Amino acid sequence: xxxxxxxxxxxxxxxxxxxxxxxxxxxxxxxxxxxxxxxxxxxxxxxxxxxxxxxxxxxxxxxxxxxxxxxxxxxxxxxxxxxxxxxxxxxxxxxxxxxxxxxxxxxxxxxxxxxxxxxxxxxxxxxxxxxxxxxxxxxxxxxxxxxxxxxxxxxxxxxxxxxxxxxxxxxxxxxxxxxxxxxxxx
Amino acid sequence: xxxxxxxxxxxxxxxxxxxxxxxxxxxxxxxxxxxxxxxxxxxxxxxxxxxxxxxxxxxxxxxxxxxxxxxxxxxxxxxxxxxxxxxxxxxxxxxxxxxxxxxxxxxxxxxxxxxxxxxxxxxxxxxxxxxxxxxxxxxxxxxxxxxxxxxxxxxxxxxxxxxxxxxxxxxxxxxxxxxxxxxxxxxxxxxxxxxxxxxxxxxxxxxxxxxxxxxxxxxxxxxxxxxxxxxxxxxxxxxxxxxxxxxxxxxxxxxxxxxxxxxxxxxxxxxxxxxxxxxxxxxxxxxxxxxxxxxxxxxxxxxxxxxxxxxxxxxxxxxxxxxxxxxxxxxxxxxxxxxxxxxxxxxxxxxxxxxxxxxxxxxxxxxxxxxxxxxxxxxxxxxxxxxxxxxxxxxxxxxxxxxxxxxxxxxxxxxxxxxxxxxxxxxxxxxxxxxxxxxxxxxxxxxxxxxxxxxxxxxxxxxxxxxxxxxxxxxxxxxxxxxxxxxxxxxxxxxxxxxxxxxxxxxxxxxxxxxxxxxxxxxxxxxxxxxxxxxxxxxxxxxxxxxxxxxxxxxxxxxxxxxxxxxxxxxxxxxxxxxxxxxxxxxxxxxxxxxxxxxxxxxxxxxxxxxxxxxxxxxxxxxxxxxxxxxxxxxxxxxxxxxxxxxxxxxxxxxxxxxxxxxxxxxxxxxxxxxxxxxxxxxxxxxxxxxxxxxxxxxx
Ligand code: SF4
Numbered sequence: 001x002x003x004x005x006x007x008x009x010x011x012x013x014x015x016x017x018x019x020x021x022x023x024x025x026x027x028x029x030x031x032x033x034x035x036x037x038x039x040x041x042x043x044x045x046x047x048x049x050x051x052x053x054x055x056x057x058x059x060x061x062x063x064x065x066x067x068x069x070x071x072x073x074x075x076x077x078x079x080x081x082x083x084x085x086x087x088x089x090x091x092x093x094x095x096x097x098x099x100x101x102x103x104x105x106x107x108x109x110x111x112x113x114x115x116x117x118x119x120x121x122x123x124x125x126x127x128x129x130x131x132x133x134x135x136x137x138x139x140x141x142x143x144x145x146x147x148x149x150x151x152x153x154x155x156x157x158x159x160x161x162x163x164x165x166x167x168x169x170x171x172x173x174x175x176x177x178x179x180x181x182x183x184x185x186x
Numbered sequence: 187x188x189x190x191x192x193x194x195x196x197x198x199x200x201x202x203x204x205x206x207x208x209x210x211x212x213x214x215x216x217x218x219x220x221x222x223x224x225x226x227x228x229x230x231x232x233x234x235x236x237x238x239x240x241x242x243x244x245x246x247x248x249x250x251x252x253x254x255x256x257x258x259x260x261x262x263x264x265x266x267x268x269x270x271x272x273x274x275x276x277x278x279x280x281x282x283x284x285x286x287x288x289x290x291x292x293x294x295x296x297x298x299x300x301x302x303x304x305x306x307x308x309x310x311x312x313x314x315x316x317x318x319x320x321x322x323x324x325x326x327x328x329x330x331x332x333x334x335x336x337x338x339x340x341x342x343x344x345x346x347x348x349x350x351x352x353x354x355x356x357x358x359x360x361x362x363x364x365x366x367x368x369x370x371x372x373x374x375x376x377x378x379x380x381x382x383x384x385x386x387x388x389x390x391x392x393x394x395x396x397x398x399x400x401x402x403x404x405x406x407x408x409x410x411x412x413x414x415x416x417x418x419x420x421x422x423x424x425x426x427x428x429x430x431x432x433x434x435x436x437x438x439x440x441x442x443x444x445x446x447x448x449x450x451x452x453x454x455x456x457x458x459x460x461x462x463x464x465x466x467x468x469x470x471x472x473x474x475x476x477x478x479x480x481x482x483x484x485x486x487x488x489x490x491x492x493x494x495x496x497x498x499x500x501x502x503x504x505x506x507x508x509x510x511x512x513x514x515x516x517x518x519x520x521x522x523x524x525x526x527x528x529x530x531x532x533x534x535x536x537x538x539x540x541x542x543x544x545x546x547x548x549x550x551x552x553x554x555x556x557x558x559x560x561x562x563x564x565x566x567x568x569x570x571x572x573x574x575x576x577x578x579x580x581x582x583x584x585x586x587x588x589x590x591x592x593x594x595x596x597x598x599x600x601x602x603x604x605x606x607x608x609x610x611x612x613x614x615x616x617x618x619x620x621x622x623x624x625x626x627x628x629x630x631x632x633x634x635x636x637x638x639x640x641x642x643x644x645x646x647x648x649x650x651x652x653x654x655x656x657x658x659x660x661x662x663x664x665x666x667x668x669x670x671x672x673x674x675x676x677x678x679x680x681x682x683x684x685x686x687x688x689x690x691x692x693x694x695x696x697x698x699x700x701x702x703x704x705x706x707x708x709x710x711x712x713x714x715x716x717x718x719x720x721x722x723x724x725x726x727x728x729x730x731x732x733x734x735x736x737x738x739x740x741x742x743x744x745x746x747x748x749x750x751x752x753x754x755x756x757x758x759x760x761x762x763x764x765x766x767x768x769x770x771x772x773x774x775x776x777x778x779x780x781x782x783x784x785x786x787x788x789x790x791x792x793x794x795x796x797x798x799x800x801x802x803x804x805x806x807x808x809x810x811x812x813x814x815x816x817x818x819x820x821x822x823x824x825x826x827x828x829x830x831x832x833x834x835x836x837x838x839x840x841x842x843x844x845x846x847x848x849x850x851x852x853x854x855x856x857x858x859x860x861x862x863x864x865x866x867x868x869x870x871x872x873x874x875x876x877x878x879x880x881x882x883x884x885x886x
Contacts, residue, residue, distance in 0.1 A: 169833030186523035
């Protein structure tokens with residue numbers, strides 16, 4: 001009987017590990033409740049979930065991240081970067097304006113490059129076109145983001161950059177290079 | 187004969203004038219590794235100065251190297267060396283093709299094929315292991331590359347690797363290609379075969395390559411490279427969209443794999459998906475090159491990615507586009523990069539939608555690539571379209587063509603954005619119809635013929651890099667003086683991707699600067715894009731290293747569009763690559779002890795031999811003022827901006843002279859002239875070149 005239970009727990013650990021892994025790979029972070037629901041749906045015997053999580057922690061490089069309401073989310077560091085999980089949380093927290101501002105500043109500083117605005121329509125940002133339009137409009141009037149400026153390439157693609165980290169001429173050049181120059185020089 | 191590992195051991199020599207077919211030992215070329223190295227040595231030793239590329243005295247060398255056919259990733263590249271018809275002094279240059287041809291050469295038992303002389307009538311060369319014969323090609327003469335390939339295959343069987351020229355090569359159009367496998371083309375040397383009346387080479391190699399090391403070690407090395415080092419095409423190591431596994435992403439990355447992006451015409455469609463590094467079975471999904479080269483409309487026509495033997499990357503998109511049949515060409519297309527974009531460059535007024543929304547450019551690119559490939563027309567890395575634009579828009583064309591000829595060209599199609607214009611355009615060039623066809627002569631020759639002046643040569647829009655008549659190819663826009671130096675050193679557009687692959691890898695500049703410091707001694711080797719600093723010694727080292735590795739790859743032969751592995755997609759490696767990987771493969775395959783340093787030295791020998799040959803062919807020591815020259819637009823662009831300010835890739839004249847001096851010093855060449863010194867030639871084992879240059883009074 002004891003052996004049977006141990007085996008069951010092993011399977012459960014494996015299943016939970018897979019559940020978190022696959023969600024992370026798919027760009028999703030999961031709550032404890034979601035993990036419990038998964039276990040229940042799998043019709044597994046009720047078990048101490050935290051114990052299971054502890055047992056798979058190092059194998060998965062299991063990480064947690066909290067949202068502004070104190071909910072904890074789990075993800076596998078093998079599959080998802082902290083940066084990606086951080087963006088998901090900020091989107092959940094509706095911290096979009098600051099998220100865009102920080103992202104643009106970081107890209108202008110580090111790569112350096114201006115950021116194409118439609119990147120924020122893609123996962124994990126997932127803004128709708130309307131939401132993005134509203135955000136960009138807000139950005140351009142909010143004094144907090146006075147350093148963020150717009151430019152566009154000759155194919156019409158719009159970019160935003162921080163003039164704390166790059167001049168207008170530089171942003172213009174890089175936008176054109178990313179959209180047009182690079183393809184013309186394969 | 188002693189067992190030869192890596193090298194097949196023999197070189198095939200075919201004299202088309204007297205029909206003699208002989209073989210010789212590869213050993214005498216071993217110091218030059220293979221491929222490009224063999225090519226330069228043969229040209230230096232055997233082709234007299236002043237020979238015209240189309241003379242019987244010119245030779246053409248199809249070269250492979252010790253890694254070709256070994257199973258090392260991206261190792262089926264053929265390096266083609268001969269005099270270069272578009273070059274004003276017909277100096278030596280290389281062209282390259284991938285496909286299966288190089289590996290087949292090795293399996294047939296040859297490291298290189300040297301073709302010399304000139305046949306009396308059209309012939310093709312049939313190679314089945316050690317059975318080699320010169321066959322009658324009269325039925326093939328006049329055919330395009332596609333039909334010729336099919337005709338050779340009908341004689342030899344479908345397993346044959348076949349390289350052929352089209353009508354452009356036959357008609358001695360300077361801008362012509364040699365192509366194998368229907369889409370892998372070596373640009374600029376087609377007319378050499380045309381002049382020799384050699385229509386095609388078909389090879390069946392049933393042998394194998396002997397490898398000194400254990401098979402398991404080779405497989406382990408492959409696995410290491412595929413799991414930990416390789417990225418997507420051009421070794422871009424981050425995906426093009428944000429993805430859970432990736433700390434970095436870059437819109438321009440060729441790692442286009444993402445959720446919802448398919449090879450749409452595959453049956454069933456194949457989703458590229460998100461592909462974290464580590465799984466060697468999905469590397470080939472990373473680059474959806476159809477969409478990258480042709481735009482989103484290409485997705486649903488994409489059958490799969492194709493590429494060269496032994497390449498996990500597969501950078502050739504293969505599409506089925508039934509609509510193309512309306513233009514009288516096949517519905518099946520395969521190509522990559524410039525093969526697609528060059529024909530589109532001819533459509534200088536753009537292309538309107540043809541069959542569906544936003545498909546104009548897509549149709550121009552795929553139709554144009556088929557026409558150019560079948561005729562075997564080369565584009566001089568995009569120059570052909572820009573030259574046409576210049577002469578058309580400046581009114582020069584009207585001036586140099588008779589009224590009758592001018593009016594016979596369907597410019598109304600061009601103006602209306604109808605890609606059917608391309609059919610007329612390429613036909614005229616291929617068959618040398620009228621004055622217009624001289625566009626196929628190449629930049630320098632049309633400038634002479636049509637008296638094109640400074641605004642042609644020095645205008646930014648033309649992107650001409652050198653008075654030798656070749657364009658920008660990862661030049662000042664790629665690493666400032668590094669790219670500029672690299673672009674000055676060959677006798678055609680530089681085909682070095684080493685520096686470009688690092689700069690465009692997609693990693694942020696701080697990591698790239700750290701990597702630069704580790705390889706070249708200082709972060710100062712690496713400039714932020716378009717945020718340039720004055721020349722320094724580390725940039726000279728970067729430029730030298732880039733060229734040397736490019737030359738090494740074309741001698742080994744491996745693909746410089748992928749190699750060297752300077753960076754990696756793996757965070758656990760801190761994105762560091764492994765620049766010693768070539769030497770690891772070489773040691774394993776040949777059983778000899780190669781190090782990074784010993785291979786770099788061999789490549790330096792090959793590159794310096796190229797320089798010595800250039801000095802010999804130009805008949806001057808003064809490389810600085812007669813060879814390593816850059817057109818004015820590079821210095822005069824963006825008149826409102828100073829060099830070394832953010833947002834411009836403008837160069838500074840004096841600084842560029844300093845760059846040349848520093849580079850010459852790195853190479854051990856004469857600081858004043860840029861010609862190799864006797865000491866350097868001797869140090870590299872090129873004593874024979876030193877003696878010959880000395881006898882010609884061409885040693886500094
Ligand atoms: S990357 Fe492309 S050109 Fe290079 S070996 Fe692979 S398929 Fe061939």
